[in-house]
Amino acid sequence: xxxxxxxxxxxxxxxxxxxxxxxxxxxxxxxxxxxxxxxxxxxxxxxxxxxxxxxxxxxxxxxxxxxxxxxxxxxxxxxxxxxxxxxxxxxxxxxxxxxxxxxxxxxxxxxxxxxxxxxxxxxxxxxxxxxxxxxxxxxxxxxxxxxxxxxxxxxxxxxxxxxxxxxxxxxxxxxxxxxxxxxxxxxxxxxxxxxxxxxxxxxxxxxxxxxxxxxxxxxxxxxxxxxxxxxxxx
Amino acid sequence: xxxxxxxxxxxxxxxxxxxxxxxxxxxxxxxxxxxxxxxxxxxxxxxxxxxxxxxxxxxxxxxxxxxxxxxxxxxxxxxxxxxxxxxxxxxxxxxxxxxxxxxxxxxxxxxxxxxxxxxxxxxxxxxxxxxxxxxxxxxxxxxxxxxxxxxxxxxxxxxxxxxxxxxxxxxxxxxxxxxxxxxxxxxxxxxxxxxxxxxxxxxxxxxxxxxxxxxxxxxxxxxxxxxxxxxxxxxxxxxxxxxxxxxxxxxxxxxxxxxxxxxxxxxxxxxxxxxxxxxxxxxxxxxxxxxxxxxxxxxxxxxxxxxxxxxxxxxxxxxxxxxxxxxxxxxxxxxxxxxxxxxxxxxxxxxxxxxxxxxxxxxxxxxxxxxxxxxxxxxxxxxxxxxxxxxxxxxxxxxxxxxxxxxxxxxxxxxxxxxxxxxxxx
Ligand SMILES: Nc1ncnc2c1ncn2[C@@H]1O[C@H](COP(=O)(O)OP(=O)(O)O)[C@@H](O)[C@H]1O
Ligand SMILES: [Mg+2]
Numbered sequence: 001x002x003x004x005x006x007x008x009x010x011x012x013x014x015x016x017x018x019x020x021x022x023x024x025x026x027x028x029x030x031x032x033x034x035x036x037x038x039x040x041x042x043x044x045x046x047x048x049x050x051x052x053x054x055x056x057x058x059x060x061x062x063x064x065x066x067x068x069x070x071x072x073x074x075x076x077x078x079x080x081x082x083x084x085x086x087x088x089x090x091x092x093x094x095x096x097x098x099x100x101x102x103x104x105x106x107x108x109x110x111x112x113x114x115x116x117x118x119x120x121x122x123x124x125x126x127x128x129x130x131x132x133x134x135x136x137x138x139x140x141x142x143x144x145x146x147x148x149x150x151x152x153x154x155x156x157x158x159x160x161x162x163x164x165x166x167x168x169x170x171x172x173x174x175x176x177x178x179x180x181x182x183x184x185x186x187x188x189x190x191x192x193x194x195x196x197x198x199x200x201x202x203x204x205x206x207x208x209x210x211x212x213x214x215x216x217x218x219x220x221x222x223x224x225x226x227x228x229x230x231x232x233x234x
Numbered sequence: 235x236x237x238x239x240x241x242x243x244x245x246x247x248x249x250x251x252x253x254x255x256x257x258x259x260x261x262x263x264x265x266x267x268x269x270x271x272x273x274x275x276x277x278x279x280x281x282x283x284x285x286x287x288x289x290x291x292x293x294x295x296x297x298x299x300x301x302x303x304x305x306x307x308x309x310x311x312x313x314x315x316x317x318x319x320x321x322x323x324x325x326x327x328x329x330x331x332x333x334x335x336x337x338x339x340x341x342x343x344x345x346x347x348x349x350x351x352x353x354x355x356x357x358x359x360x361x362x363x364x365x366x367x368x369x370x371x372x373x374x375x376x377x378x379x380x381x382x383x384x385x386x387x388x389x390x391x392x393x394x395x396x397x398x399x400x401x402x403x404x405x406x407x408x409x410x411x412x413x414x415x416x417x418x419x420x421x422x423x424x425x426x427x428x429x430x431x432x433x434x435x436x437x438x439x440x441x442x443x444x445x446x447x448x449x450x451x452x453x454x455x456x457x458x459x460x461x462x463x464x465x466x467x468x469x470x471x472x473x474x475x476x477x478x479x480x481x482x483x484x485x486x487x488x489x490x491x492x493x494x495x496x497x498x499x500x501x502x503x504x505x506x507x508x509x510x511x512x513x514x515x516x517x518x519x520x521x522x523x524x525x526x527x528x529x530x531x532x533x534x535x536x537x538x539x540x541x542x543x544x545x546x547x548x549x550x551x552x553x554x555x556x557x558x559x560x561x562x563x564x565x566x567x568x569x570x571x572x573x574x575x576x577x578x579x580x581x582x583x584x585x586x587x588x589x590x591x592x593x594x595x596x597x598x599x600x601x602x603x604x605x606x607x608x609x610x611x612x613x614x615x616x617x618x619x620x621x622x623x624x625x626x627x628x629x630x631x632x633x634x635x636x637x638x639x640x641x642x643x644x645x646x647x648x649x650x651x652x653x654x655x656x657x658x659x660x
Contacts, residue, residue, distance in 0.1 A: 059654050064563055085567065092565025099657060103560045107250050120566045122236050 010076065011172060011203055012038040012061050017070035019056055019226075030056045031067070032226040040171070043195070043204040045217035053226040054207045055176055061205060062095055062174045063087050092121050096165030096202075098194075100177035102157040104149035110160055111136065111145040117168040135163040139193070155186035162193055172203040179210055191216065235570050244577035248585070251550065255582060258546045261539035262586025262633060267594035269532035270629050271619065274598055276525030278620035283518055285615065286385070287511055295381045296507045298343060298352075298482045298500055300335055334478045335505070342503050348486050348496045353380075353459055354479035356466035361427045361435060363403075363455070365411040373407065373426075375465075379456025381483045382510070385615075388416035389444030392458045400443035401426070402456040405614075408445055416445040430471035438465065447614050536633065539586070540640040543579055547644035551575065551651075558648050559656020572642075572649035579641020580634050587633035595621050 019031040030053050038044055038061065046054045059065040060072055063079055071078050074090060082090075096117075104113045115123075115132040123131075136142045139159040144152060152160060158178065165173050175194060179187035191213055198204045206217060214220050222229050235243075248255055335354060344352045355377040362370035376382070383391055384402045392400050403411075403419060413419035419442050427437045440457065457465070484507075486496055493509065500507035551558070558571060602619040610616055 055658070062563075064654050064657075088565040088567055090565075091563065097563060101556075101657075103556055103657070105557055107246060116561070117564045119239050120235050120561065120564050120570075122239075124236075125239075 009040050010037040011040040011074065012036075012205075013071075013073040013076070014057070014061060014067075015071040015073070017057075017060060017067040017072065019053075019060065019065070020068050030226050031060070034070075034223075034226075034228050036061075036221060036228060038172075038203060038205060040203055041198075041201050042219060043198045043206065043217040045214035045220040046205065046207045046223060047209060047214050047220055048223035050209065052223045054223050056226075057223060058174055058176055058205060058207050062097070062172075063091055092117055093168060094171050096168065096170035096173040098158070098161050098165050098173065098175040098178045100180040102161045102181075104152075104157055104160060106148065106150035108149060109145065110141060110147050110149050110152065113149045114160055114163045114167055116164060121168065131167055132163075135167050136160075138166075139163050154182055155189060158182060158186065158190050159193070162190065166197065170202065172205065173197060174205045174207075176207045177209075178206065179208070179213060235566060235574075240570065240574055240577055244574055244581055247550065247554075247574075248578055248581050251553075254546050254549065255585075258539070258542045258582055259586040259589065261542045262536070262583060262637070263590040263593065265532060265536035265539045266587040266590025266629060266633055267597075268535055269529065269632075270591045270594035270621065270626060271598055272525055272528035272532050273625050273629065274594070274619040274621045275528070276521065277622055277625060278602070278616070278618045279521045279525075280518060281620050282613070282616045283514055283521070287514055293509070293511070294485050294488045295378075295510060296349070296484045296486060296496065296500070297378065297510070297513065298335070298484060298505050298507045299480070300339070300505055334480055335482055336479075337477050339503060339505060340479070340482055343482060343484060343500065343505070346496075346499055348491050348499065349484040350486070351459075352482055352484040353463075355481045355483060356462060356479065358428060358462060358465045358469055361429055363407065363411070364425045364427070365413065365422060368412040369410065370427075371407060371410055373404075374454035375462065376454045376456050377480070378483055379454070380459035380462055381485070382456065384444055384446035384456055387445045387447050389420035389442070392443060392456060395441075395443035397441050397443055398458070399438075399440045399461055400458055401440040401461075402444040402446050403442050404455055405445050405447050407455075419445055426465070428465070428469055430469050432471045434471070436468060438468070448612070536636055540636050543582055543637055543640040544643055546582070547575060547579055547641055548647070550578070551644045551648045554648075555651065555656045558651050559653040562651065562653040563657060568649040571651075572645045575645035575648050576638055576641045579637045579645070583634040583637025583640075584630070586637075587630040590633075591626050591629055595626070 014034055014036045017031055017034045018029070021028045021030050034057060036057075046057060048054050056065070060067055063072065063074070066072075066080070071080055073079065074094070079087060079090070104110075105116075111129065111132050112119075114136060115128040118128045118131060133142060133145060136145050139162060141152075141156060141159055141163065144156065144160075149157070149160060158181075165175075173194070178194065179190055182190060187210075194204060194206065195216060204217070206213060208214055337354075340352060340354050343349060357377050358375050360373050360375060363373040364370045379402065380392065386402070387405050389395075389402070392402060401424065403424070405416065408416055408419050411419070411424065413422065422442050423439055424442060425437050426440050427435055429435045440461070446456070486493070497507045561571065562568070598619040598621065602617060605618050606613075606616055610618065
């Protein structure tokens with residue numbers, strides 16, 4: 001990306017964000033006064049122990065969840081007051097998701113699974129097919145386009161999920177434990193793909209407790225009992 | 235998401251759990267076919283009755299009988315215009331079996347200004363009918379044949395024929411009397427024979443002016459009022475009027491007369507007046523009651539089927555938690571998720587109702603044809619099960635609407651689902 005790296009813009013920002021789960025005595029402070037900026041084009045690793053609040057933070061940054069206190073901004077615009085429709089549009093057009101689980105629909109073909117964000121956006125079928133085939137080509141799955149998603153191997157499934165995250169040409173890709181369910185060889189392959197995307201200018205937010213994966217990111221923050229520590233460049 | 239994509243997605247999901255969908259659809263099929271059969275039965279029978287009434291065309295005729303004055307408890311006070319002495323064969327629906335009209339009551343009726351052409355119904359008992367040298371057949375003369383319009387298979391109505399000795403023969407007598415067909419019988423001469431009070435058999439010629447189909451109301455042959463009177467007088471053999479009649483017929487002007495008021499005036503004489511439609515009204519009410527009950531059963535089975543849809547879709551929402559969560563995470567609006575599940579419900583409804591209605595139409599047509607050819611062959615022109623396109627469409631629409639409504643509960647649940655709960659991996 002050629003935009004000035006010396007004056008980075010925060011594509012995502014969390015300001016004094018709190019998130020509680022449960023009510024009464026079971027009330028649990030999952031995120032405690034978290035402030036964080038994600039700059040356009042960077043790769044950020046969110047690390048921490050299991051249960052520390054990494055996924056909760058990622059869901060908030062991705063506008064899948066809303067904070068109990070604090071603000072979340074996209075391109076400097078607070079999202080709390082945006083109409084639901086616009087938040088849905090933001091997620092659909094700007095964000096891509098890769099989960100630890102692949103969440104492929106077993107009843108649909110690989111291609112249909114991959115173009116789901118476009119289908120949701122209302123893109124006409126021919127354009128969907130064209131763009132879907134292009135990403136599948138890139139991830140070496142073009143010959144599997146007509147197969148049912150259930151017939152793919154683990155690595156192929158995660159590549160299909162990556163294709164789905166990419167097909168809408170998002171500016172930010174969120175990956176929650178993307179290699180957690182894969183053997184180390186396939187994990188390494190997915191890792192390569194993720195950083196290839198980042199090299200093309202896509203902002204990357206990776207939740208992981210895989211040290212090696214975190215080390216490859218430009219920056220890391222670590223979450224501990226719902227609080228942010230660190231944030232220095234790697 | 236485009237509507238076409240929603241539809242495709244709904245279609246695929248309906249096909250996905252085939253067994254479950256099939257069972258739900260089966261429940262709807264039962265409800266849909268029952269409802270179509272009962273409405274078709276109602277339509278078929280009431281259509282038949284309506285056509286019978288229309289064929290009679292006698293919307294200006296009142297049939298007056300010695301109505302039962304017993305409206306309250308206790309004994310009935312004596313009324314000289316009524317008589318409970320054994321009357322002649324009543325032969326009319328609604329005519330009291332025991333009570334009959336007297337000359338006084340006929341005279342009283344004639345004095346009513348709204349009525350004209352008041353005639354006591356006189357029954358003539360024929361011995362036989364014969365055409366040329368054909369075999370002889372028994373034949374009954376319909377007492378009200380003169381005022382009713384015959385459901386003609388050939389020829390003309392009595393009053394349009396312009397013949398004094400005209401007779402409308404029932405269709406089933408045409409071939410036995412040696413006529414080649416209904417049309418060939420018209421214009422021929424037949425002989426009517428009866429025995430008078432003195433025991434002498436008399437023969438009277440009559441001209442066939444029409445051939446009638448037998449129906450719910452018309453039975454036997456019909457002759458004009460004057461011809462019937464002359465036959466009755468001849469049968470009395472000059473002894474004179476018997477003084478007692480099972481009923482009387484009268485005409486009124488349907489354009490100006492208030493039928494209800496006329497009936498009340500007649501009622502004030504201790505008699506009972508009914509239009510031909512009134513007499514059929516009992517039949518229609520009974521039919522409406524029976525089809526109403528059957529329809530209620532059908533609707534109950536549909537409600538049960540609706541719970542089946544709720545159950546099926548709730549299970550489907552449960553199973554597809556992840557899928558719904560993913561779609562929401564990827565920016566699908568809750569309204570569209572709602573639409574997706576409602577569409578699935580509607581599709582199940584459409585499938586069940588179309589199959590049910592088609593089955594009912596196929597089975598019903600066969601059953602109806604078999605019944606009409608067999609046990610109900612005495613009612614020509616009857617279509618026992620009448621499948622009207624509007625009724626069929628209405629049944630389908632009703633079931634699709636019920637299915638949609640049943641789908642709203644699971645659809646709401648799906649639309650409200652929280653994406654992150656669905657996507658969390660524990
Ligand atoms: N819906 C929920 N209700 C109650 N507690 C929750 C819920 N979701 C997450 N938690 C709790 O919040 C904490 C943080 O969860 P999470 O963000 O998933 O952690 P991580 O991704 O770091 O493993 C955990 O202790 C988890 O049990
Ligand atoms: Mg997690």
